[in-house]
Amino acid sequence: MSFLSLVVKNPFRNKTRTALAVMGIAIGIATIVALGIITDGLKSSTEETLKAGGSDFMVVESNVSDMMFSSIDEERLSDLKNTSGIQDVVGVLLAVYPINNNPYFAVMGINADKLSVGEISLIEGRGFSENKDEIIIGKAASQKTGKKVEDTLEISGKKFKITGIYETGDLQQDGGVFMSLDELQELEKKDDKLTMIFAKIDKDADLEDVTDRIDNTYTNELMTVKSLEDLGKVESGLKTINTASWAISLLAIIIGGIGVVNTMIMSVYERTREIGVLKAVGWTNRRILAMILGESLVLTLVAAVVGIAMGLVAVQLLIPLGLEGFIEPVYKMETFLKAIGIALFVGLIGGFYPAYRASRLAPTEALRYE
Amino acid sequence: MNNENIIEIRELKKSFENGTIKALDGINLEIKRGEYVSIIGPSGSGKSTLLNMIGALDRANEGEIKVAGYDLSKMRDLNRFRSQEIGFIFQLHNLIPNITVLENVEIPMYEINYSSKEMRKRAMELLEYVELLDKMKRKPTALSGGERQRVAIARALANNPSIILADEPTGSLDSRTGQMILQRLKSLHEKENVTLIMVTHDMNVASMAERTIEVLDGKIVQN
Structure with missing residues (x-):
């Protein structure tokens, strides 16, 4: 089994905890995706209005x-x-x-x-x-x-x-x-x-x-x-949505990050003895750090996929609730990449502390851990 | 066994809790390559601490310790040393529960530059050696206590260590299974000429070794 396979397998040992952590992060990602799609739709329809009648x-x-x-x-x-x-x-x-x-x-x-x-x-x-x-x-x-x-x-x-x-x-x-x-x-x-x-x-x-x-x-x-950028100066709605989008992204990072730290710390605590064994068989601190950080990234990557799917469903449910005929959803690759990027960032920052702690565990103490 | 010392310890001292607990208090010891040694002593005597020092799981406060040609008191990175020279067998098998028996045996090999294929081949050879090849795809939880300890032996041998350190390897097994594990370790020592050092508090277990060292209050009282 490759090291990568081990890293991918590990987060699913405790399925309930992993599922809860994934949902916590996925909700944030879904909000980012849904808001992104709606904001892009609003921008697109505003741009159409701006150029209405072929005006310059x-x-x-x-x-x-x-x-x-x-x-x-x-x-x-x-x-x-x-x-x-x-x-x-x-x-x-x-x-x-x-x-x-x-x-x-x-x-x-x-x-x-x-x-x-x-x-x-x-x-x-x-x-x-x-x-x-x-x-x-x-x-x-x-x-x-x-x-x-x-x-x-x-x-x-x-x-x-x-x-x-x-x-x-x-x-x-x-x-x-x-x-x-x-x-x-x-x-x-x-x-x-x-x-x-x-x-x-x-x-x-x-x-x-x-x-x-x-x-x-x-x-x-x-x-x-003459452009959406100019319009932003007089279109407070567009500005508000943009600001809300960034604020929600930031909240998603903070909440998701805390969720990842919590999940990974629990995971490291539970596996203290195991980490001791890995050290006893010669695993370097760097490999243990990479394993825990990798697990954190796997967790957030799964959350990104689930979150994107949830975001797409949310848009389909939201549009009929008063937005139909007003905003046409716009699906840009940029929105999905941003969601994945944020998820991975959350995985990195949330996973680093637990990974660092795990890598610094003294092997004899870890092996004694009950 | 030959006359070359694989372990040389001089005036080794280790204390805990800011020096209030002296776990090792001036240990001097030499062990020859290929020797089978038992370390005995009551709980808290310092025998496990001594084993941890030899296995580079902990560092001494004072003294000198040379293992397999490495001066452990001067080495910064002890991981590589452990990976290449030492095989650990614990009282509790300490296998990773969510991966297969085969994958557990592969675990120490990540630090050696083996390919996935080479790792698998080596792990299968070792499982065949401990007669568990037919159970390689099972999870450790599906094995008996004795089988798990045999997997732990296979894992300890993964990187061809020069020294096997066993800390109460039969402590959590019934006497029949314990005897079986001891026989397997003895035959491993005899066939492969591996240096085997075993910590135990059981005199019967200790008597199977070629040499017995008794530790009391952090000092060797009988060698």
Whole structure:
């Protein structure tokens, strides 16, 4: 039997203790994996929104804690349109209403003539007309609410007729409705206000140059967002999830580490006499250290596999609970590698102390141990 | 047996609990290569401590101890010495319960650069020697006390040691099984010319050796 086989076999001597230790670490790993998948899904859908309608960048109010609180004067639309390098701009007012068990149903206000600029393609019916209480509904929202063309949808106590169904490929847009900008401004009591402006630049214009000029001209009023990194500055949700993800990872390391130390110390205590025998037959301190540390790594590696499986199951259970149509899970190799990396790190730090203790045991004392 | 000393001990002293307990108090001893020696004495006399010193499981406070040409009082790494020169047999067989009999015999060989195949071959030879080859895939818990001790003998022989140290090897066995184990050790000593040193408090067991050393209060009182 190779040394490696011995190391792999040893943690399973006490199956109950090993199973409990594995579960303890696996729960942390599962949380890391599930959060990672959901965070990546959120980032991906946010990125889709950022590039909505094939825009090159987005403009929001500067210094807001969350993009939803952004408020821009509508007159800035023409100011930006006249900025050199800008080909076209689309102003959008964003609101969220509770509709049909969905507390975050997105309602977007846009000028009817900008629907084509925003690359909002209708798959059924026609576009809405200005100020006629008409809306178009996203494919996902239509499926979820069961509303079709010619049906009505009540938003904030007002009935709107559905004139068409659209599909953009963006989860958040397809999960909501578009209506006339004026009507949403009235509904929201936000006359001449926009949440964001999507901008497209001229073919020969430089993106950095255009955004820098806008940022410098409208300092403290507007800010340009051209990447997820920029978005992080105004999107507190993304920041919160990122921070929570790291905090949970850290907690998983601490709790998992304590679990590993506890399990391995118990294992070393129970096997004190055996370690004495191994020393008596000539095993070096280094080999004993390697054995215990190896066992700790085997334990955490098993926990990583179990944790990843649990994380995947958790995502499948969580998505239907209010996240469907809002976040599409994104499975990145990076998330799984991070989980395995954390598990191995926990195994190393948690296993080192018990392994060191075992390697330093005096053989005569270890052999006397009852 | 030849005239070469395999063990030379001069004024060896070992104390515990900050010097309050003198386990060995000036031991002088010479043992020839291939000798079969019994060390007897009552509990606490220092006989096991002496055996531990010879097996390099512990270090002396004072004195000189040379075993198989190695000056143990000056050596830093005693593991390699133990691995190559010493085979231990304990009162309790001390086998690892979750691995097979064969794997238990392989355990000391990890420190010698054997391949897995060589380890297996050597372990099988030794199990054949102790007549347990047919039980090589069993766990130690499935064996009788005498069989376990025979596995322990096979394990002690794994690295071809020049000295076998046995600490009360029949202490936990019934008299019939104990006799069988002693016979096996004696035949091993005779056939392989291995130096055999056995600690016991049983005079009958001790009488099987070629030479008996009596230890009392950390001193050799009869040699």
